[in-house]
Amino acid sequence: MFKILKAEFIAPSIKRFEIEAPKIAAKRKAGQFVIVRINETGERIPLTIADSDTIKGTITIIVQGIGKTTKELNNLSTGEFILDLVGPLGKPSHIENFGTAVSIGGGVGTAIAYPTAVALKQAGNHTISIIGGRSKEFVILENEMNEVCDEVFPTTDDGSYGFHGFVTQKLQSLIDSGRKIDFVLAIGPIPMMKAVAETTRPYGIKTVVSLNPVMVDGTGMCGGCRATVDNKTVFVCVDGPEFDAHLVDFETLTRRNIAYREMESESFEIHNCNLDKAIGEL
Amino acid sequence: MSDLSKKERMKIPRQIMPEQDALERSSNFKEVNLGYTEELAKMEALRCLQCPKPVCVEGCPVGVKIDEFIKLVSEGDFLGASAKIKEDNMLPAVCGRVCPQEEQCEAKCVVGKKGESIAIGRLERFVADFERNNVGLRTIEIKNKSGKKVAVVGSGPAGLSCAGDLVQMGHEVTVFEALHELGGVLIYGIPEFRLPKEIVKAEIDSLKNLGVDFKTNSVIGFTDTIDELLKDGFDAVFIAVGAGLPNFMNLPGENLNGVYSSNEFLTRVNLMKAYKFPEYDTPVFNVEGKNVAVFGGGNTAMDAVRTSKRLGAKNAFIIYRRSEAEMPARKEEVHHAKQEGIEFLMLSNPNKFIGDENGWLNGVEITRMELGEPDASGRRRPVAIPNSEYVIDIDMAVIAIGNGSNPIIQQTTPDLGYNKWGNIVVDEETMATSKPGVFAGGDIVTGGATVILAMGAGRKAAKSIDEYLKTI
Ligand SMILES: Cc1cc2nc3c(=O)[nH]c(=O)nc-3n(C[C@H](O)[C@H](O)[C@H](O)COP(=O)(O)OP(=O)(O)OC[C@H]3O[C@@H](n4cnc5c(N)ncnc54)[C@H](O)[C@@H]3O)c2cc1C
Ligand code: FES
Numbered sequence: 169m170f171k172i173l174k175a176e177f178i179a180p181s182i183k184r185f186e187i188e189a190p191k192i193a194a195k196r197k198a199g200q201f202v203i204v205r206i207n208e209t210g211e212r213i214p215l216t217i218a219d220s221d222t223i224k225g226t227i228t229i230i231v232q233g234i235g236k237t238t239k240e241l242n243n244l245s246t247g248e249f250i251l252d253l254v255g256p257l258g259k260p261s262h263i264e265n266f267g268t269a270v271s272i273g274g275g276v277g278t279a280i281a282y283p284t285a286v287a288l289k290q291a292g293n294h295t296i297s298i299i300g301g302r303s304k305e306f307v308i309l310e311n312e313m314n315e316v317c318d319e320v321f322p323t324t325d326d327g328s329y330g331f332h333g334f335v336t337q338k339l340q341s342l343i344d345s346g347r348k349i350d351f352v353l354a355i356g357p358i359p360m361m362k363a364v365a366e367t368t369r370p371y372g373i374k375t376v377v378s379l380n381p382v383m384v385d386g387t388g389m390c391g392g393c394r395a396t397v398d399n400k401t402v403f404v405c406v407d408g409p410e411f412d413a414h415l416v417d418f419e420t421l422t423r424r425n426i427a428y429r430e431m432e433s434e435s436f437e438i439h440n441c442n443l444d445k446a447i448g449e450l
Numbered sequence: 451m452s453d454l455s456k457k458e459r460m461k462i463p464r465q466i467m468p469e470q471d472a473l474e475r476s477s478n479f480k481e482v483n484l485g486y487t488e489e490l491a492k493m494e495a496l497r498c499l500q501c502p503k504p505v506c507v508e509g510c511p512v513g514v515k516i517d518e519f520i521k522l523v524s525e526g527d528f529l530g531a532s533a534k535i536k537e538d539n540m541l542p543a544v545c546g547r548v549c550p551q552e553e554q555c556e557a558k559c560v561v562g563k564k565g566e567s568i569a570i571g572r573l574e575r576f577v578a579d580f581e582r583n584n585v586g587l588r589t590i591e592i593k594n595k596s597g598k599k600v601a602v603v604g605s606g607p608a609g610l611s612c613a614g615d616l617v618q619m620g621h622e623v624t625v626f627e628a629l630h631e632l633g634g635v636l637i638y639g640i641p642e643f644r645l646p647k648e649i650v651k652a653e654i655d656s657l658k659n660l661g662v663d664f665k666t667n668s669v670i671g672f673t674d675t676i677d678e679l680l681k682d683g684f685d686a687v688f689i690a691v692g693a694g695l696p697n698f699m700n701l702p703g704e705n706l707n708g709v710y711s712s713n714e715f716l717t718r719v720n721l722m723k724a725y726k727f728p729e730y731d732t733p734v735f736n737v738e739g740k741n742v743a744v745f746g747g748g749n750t751a752m753d754a755v756r757t758s759k760r761l762g763a764k765n766a767f768i769i770y771r772r773s774e775a776e777m778p779a780r781k782e783e784v785h786h787a788k789q790e791g792i793e794f795l796m797l798s799n800p801n802k803f804i805g806d807e808n809g810w811l812n813g814v815e816i817t818r819m820e821l822g823e824p825d826a827s828g829r830r831r832p833v834a835i836p837n838s839e840y841v842i843d844i845d846m847a848v849i850a851i852g853n854g855s856n857p858i859i860q861q862t863t864p865d866l867g868y869n870k871w872g873n874i875v876v877d878e879e880t881m882a883t884s885k886p887g888v889f890a891g892g893d894i895v896t897g898g899a900t901v902i903l904a905m906g907a908g909r910k911a912a913k914s915i916d917e918y919l920k921t922i
Contacts, residue, residue, distance in 0.1 A: 191673060205630055211722060211731040212630075236731060252630040254667035384722065384732075387628050387669055388856050389694040390714035396705055401698060406857060420705055423809040427707040431733040 169249040173226055179301075179308050181233045182276055183242045184218075190225030192217070192255050198287040199261030199378065199410055202229065203386040205252035206240055213237050214383045214405070216280040217256060230279035230308070235432055257386045258409050261287060266351035266374070269293040270342070271317070272335050272364055274300045274356020278309050280378055281355040282316075289316045293351070297321070298338045300356070304329035336363045349373050354413060358422050365413035375413040379404045381424060396420045456499055464566040465494040472789040476759050479642045479725060482786055483547070486576040488528075495524035498568050501560055506570060509558035512906040514538045516555055516570055523573055532581040535574060540611040541905055543582060543649045544636060546575025548749075549902050550780045582652055590660060596620040598919045601684040603670045603859075606634020608690035608892025608904040608911075610653065613662045615912035621919065623661075624684075626668040631721060634692055636901070638721040639713070641753050643760070644783070647720075671862035680887060685922060686915045689874060689883070689890040690908060693853035693898045699745070703803030704849075708735060708811030712750045712850035719757055737846050738762035743814060745769050745800060746850035747777035752784065754848045755792050766792050767842070771799040771819050771832045797821070797832060801839065803847060813841045853898050866890075873897055881911035882918075889915055 174186040192202060201216045213235075219228035233239040244250070261284045269288045273281035278299045289295045295316065300323040301307040307322045307329055314320050322330030323338050331338045335356070343349060352375040354364035361377040368375045381393040381404050388406035395404050396417035402408065468484040469475075475482055486494065504517035514535055522531035535542045551557075551571035559567035598621045602609045605627040613623045631637050633650045658664065670676065670691070679687050696711035698704055715734065718724040722732035742758040744751050747770040759766045768787070770777060773796050777784060788794070797819040804813040818838035821830035855872035867875035867884040874883055874890040881889045891907030893899055 195673070209723075209730045252667050254628070254630070254669060254673070256672055257669065384714060384717055385629065387694075387858060389628075389696070390717050391696040391698065391711040392714040394698075394705060401700070401705060403695075420809070424705065424707060427735075428733045431727070431736065 169251060170253040172244055172246055172248050172250065173224070175244060175246050175248075177242075178230070179306050181242065182230060182306075182308060183233070184228060184230045184279075185241075185244075186221075186224075186226045186228050187250065187253065188225060189227050189253055190222075192253070193220040193222050193225050193227050196220050196227065196256035197260035198263065198283040200256035200258050201386070201409065202227070202253055202255030203257060203383065204229075204237075204241070204250055206237065206244070207251050210240075210251065211237055212252075212384055212386065214257070214380070214386055214409075216283075216378070216409075218279040218282055230276060232276040254386070258405060259407070261353075261410055262376070263287045263291045265292040267293065268347065268349050269295050269351040269353070270339065270349055271295065271297045272300070272339065272352065272354040272356070273297070273309075274335055274354075274360040275302070275306055276308070277354075277356030277360070278307075278313070281353055282309055282312060284353055285313065286316045288351075288353075289318075294318050296342070298323060298335045300324070300335040300338075300360075301329075302326065334363070335360060336367045339364065339367050343367075343371060343373075352376070352413075353378075358418055358425070361413065361416075362418040365416070365418075369414055376410050377413040377416060378409045379411060379416065379421060380409070381421060382428065395424070454496060459497055459499060460561065460565070462493060462497045464497070464569055465490045465572075467569070467572050469786075472786075472791075475643065476756075476790040477762070479760055481646050482643050483575075485579055486572055488526075488580075491523055491528075491573060491576040492526060494569050494573060495520045497561060498524070499561060505558040505560065506555040506568070509555040510538075511554065511900075511902050512538050512909070514555075514574075519577065520568065520570070520573060523577060528577055528580040529585065531577045535577060539574075539902075539905065540614050540909065541607060541653055541901070542574050543578035544607070544645060544653065545902050545905070546571050546573075546578055547645050547649075548640060548780075548900075550900065552781050554902075582649070590618065592618060592620055592661065594620045595622075596919060598622065598685045599624070599683055600915060600919075601626060601679045601687045602690065603676075603687065604628075604634060604690040604692055604892070604894075605632040605654075605664065606690060606692050606892060606904060607636065607901045608692075608908040609634070609688065610657060610908065611905040612688045612690065612891070612908035612912045612915075614657050614660065615909055616915060617657070617660045617662050619912070619916045621916070622663075624663040624665060626670050626673070627664065627666045628669040628691075629721065630666050632664055632666065638717045639750065639753070641716065641720055641757050643756070644753065669858065671858040676859070676863040676866075676885075676888060685919055686887045686889065688881075688908070688911050688915060689859060689888065689894060690892040690904070691856060691859055691894045693893040694856040695854040696849070697852050697854055698849055699800065699851065701800060701802050703805055703811070706803055706805040706811045707809055708845060709803060709847045709849065710735075712744070712746070712754045712848050713853070715754055715848045716750070716757065719761070725761060734761070735846050739764045740845035741765045741767070741843055742846045742848070743767045743769050743842065743844045744848045744850055746852075747772065747779060748850065748852070749779050749783060750852075751848075751850035752779045752787050754850050756783075756787055756790060758846065758848070759790055759792060763846075767795050767844075768792060769795045769798050769800065769814075769816065771797065772829060773797055773821060776829045795842075799832065799834065804841065811845065811847060813843050814847060815839055815841050853893075855894060855897070859894075871897065880914040880917075881907060882914060887918065887922075889918075
């Protein structure tokens with residue numbers, strides 16, 4: 169059992185958790201993830217470790233309630249417990265002093281990009297971050313990014329805050345302004361990561377994305393997380409999760425990620441029905 | 451009864467083990483075999499000729515004193531029989547169910563040369579179940595604590611048996627397991643209908659009772675490395691992480707939706723209980739009324755195909771590139787699969803998976819094969835018949851062609867000896883690796899093998915770890 173020491177919403181349906189896990193806190197490196205199983209009937213889902221505090225012995229995860237498990241997770245509060253937590257898993261981000269490094273986060277992807285941005289800064293890079301959201305309230309971790317990055321550009325699709333447009337438009341404008349960019353990390357929804365890959369491809373800028381396939385064990389045992397990179401099959405949990413954006417087959421990833429969508433919504437509806445019933449019976 | 455002559459004993463027919471009706475069981479996950487009654491067991495035991503030189507024992511990878519335990523069964527001393535088996539086999543309830551007896555002890559049985567061999571596996575299973583149901587967990591008081599600590603990595607049969615022996619030798623044992631459940635393949639791979647999980651849990655509970663400490667959610671290599679375990683106070687480490695990296699066939703279309711590795715399919719259903727979806731959250735593709743093809747001919751393939759039938763598949767196929775004679779699966783599983791309506795397409799090799807416009811699997815192209823000259827394994831090599839390709843409509847495919855070795859230990863402990871397939875190299879006598887204090891056994895050493903061999907390796911390692919601990 170792993171205790172939630174702090175849980176708070178930082179944006180609509182996006183919650184930040186500090187969980188007691190001293191071993192993982194001491195070990196984890198930027199880019200690694202944990203597998204979480206909330207309760208006895210729960211599924212195993214991967215979540216990137218956004219931060220850790222080795223003194224308090226906690227790790228931070230930031231969760232957007234989208235599927236059944238993430239929504240259930242977001243119903244948990246300070247003082248409650250998570251049944252199983254295992255990690256740190258996956259290969260740490262490859263960090264070096266590239267020169268100028270841009271970290272791009274879309275929505276909750278900013279939480280995943282954050283630890284790598286910290287590591288890029290520590291390695292001596294001039295760090296820029298572009299953090300996007302649909303509208304102002306979905307732009308997260310701006311303060312945290314400000315602390316570790318030399319320049320931070322919030323963007324919103326609706327123009328309610330920062331740059332009006334997509335993260336890729338901001339990136340393009342940086343490139344067009346003649347800035348020399350040596351490295352781009354992009355994490356967010358698949359269409360966003362794909363768009364970033366296409367933006368940097370003509371300029372040959374080294375670009376890395378963190379993939380988020382469906383996983384079960386997270387240790388290379390099941391092959392459920394396989395993706396196609398450079399026309400070869402990889403197991404994202406042990407070979408990744410970060411890969412060269414210009415070599416990833418995003419179509420296969422998108423298709424495999426929605427394989428259970430219908431079943432998931434069925435499960436979620438039943439869950440909600442039961443909740444309604446339970447509330448009705450009160 | 452026990453003074454029967456040899457001739458009279460030979461006249462008794464092999465006792466049939468009661469099982470669930472094939473039609474009924476093909477839609478439930480309850481155990482297929484129901485096990486002998488006391489009467490059936492005694493009758494079966496009477497068939498044993500008590501050979502002066504029991505060759506069956508030679509056929510057992512761990513040398514269970516088969517003749518002696520069977521004699522005790524014939525006398526009705528079932529607990530005595532159980533104790534006798536446990537001198538050599540820690541997991542009889544498991545092995546009685548999953549060992550390939552027809553290639554081991556039963557293959558050597560003298561009675562089997564003329565008629566049907568003694569049903570040694572069924573007797574082993576009966577004896578172990580009798581003890582579990584009638585005595586419950588036995589506790590042994592462990593004297594002479596050595597004060598030495600051993601870490602066991604992995605909780606499959608190799609890890610469990612090593613832990614069990616070491617704790618009884620007086621050492622402090624901690625088992626680290628990557629998953630949230632203990633038992634390795636016995637829990638996540640082999641289905642409930644062949645090996646009820648309650649049996650595996652009882653074995654683990656008895657180890658807990660003996661004082662073995664279990665830590666789940668611990669991926670050694672990540673959570674702690676082998677070196678850190680040694681630094682943090684463990685005097686020795688036994689690595690028993692199994693095979694655990696599924697092989698694919700590298701065919702076009704293998705990443706279509708609807709294609710699983712057997713590990714993923716079985717883990718979803720067994721470990722994550724997807725057969726109880728949506729009560730449990732983990733889904734598995736809905737195969738109700740659909741066609742499922744499983745590629746491979748081993749126990750894993752049989753488990754996967756029979757699982758798909760239980761999930762409601764209309765047609766469930768085994769597709770194997772050699773002929774039935776070459777299939778490595780236990781004969782009983784093949785027999786049960788056929789009874790349950792599984793279709794066997796032998797001498798058939800897949801070329802590619804075919805998908806619809808949304809990327810969902812809807813067919814597989816097969817080439818027919820014929821058997822040619824024997825290959826390195828001694829089995830006749832399958833050769834493609836020219837222009838014999840045809841397509842079968844399938845909605846789900848499960849690839850069950852074995853496992854490679856998981857890279858996590860190798861990546862994080864590069865200073866162990868590995869062979870070119872990533873298996874850990876050990877001294878076969880002592881199970882010692884090239885690194886002092888580190889031992890290994892089970893599938894991570896041999897590649898995918900059997901429960902009994904893994905268990906045997908665990909016990910062998912326990913013995914030499916005990917020796918090693920005396921020297922430090
Ligand atoms: C579906 C299926 C059916 C089978 N049927 C039969 C049968 O009928 N008869 C038979 O004799 N054999 C059968 N086998 C083979 C048999 O199960 C294996 O040979 C045996 O389980 C190997 O035991 P093991 O202890 O070496 O490894 P495993 O049982 O694989 O256990 C290894 C354990 O280590 C854990 N682990 C892995 N990496 C780490 C790590 N880094 N840190 C911590 N823990 C880790 C794993 O999660 C696992 O729990 C079958 C196998 C499968 C897959
Ligand atoms: S999640 Fe199972 S292999 Fe990656």
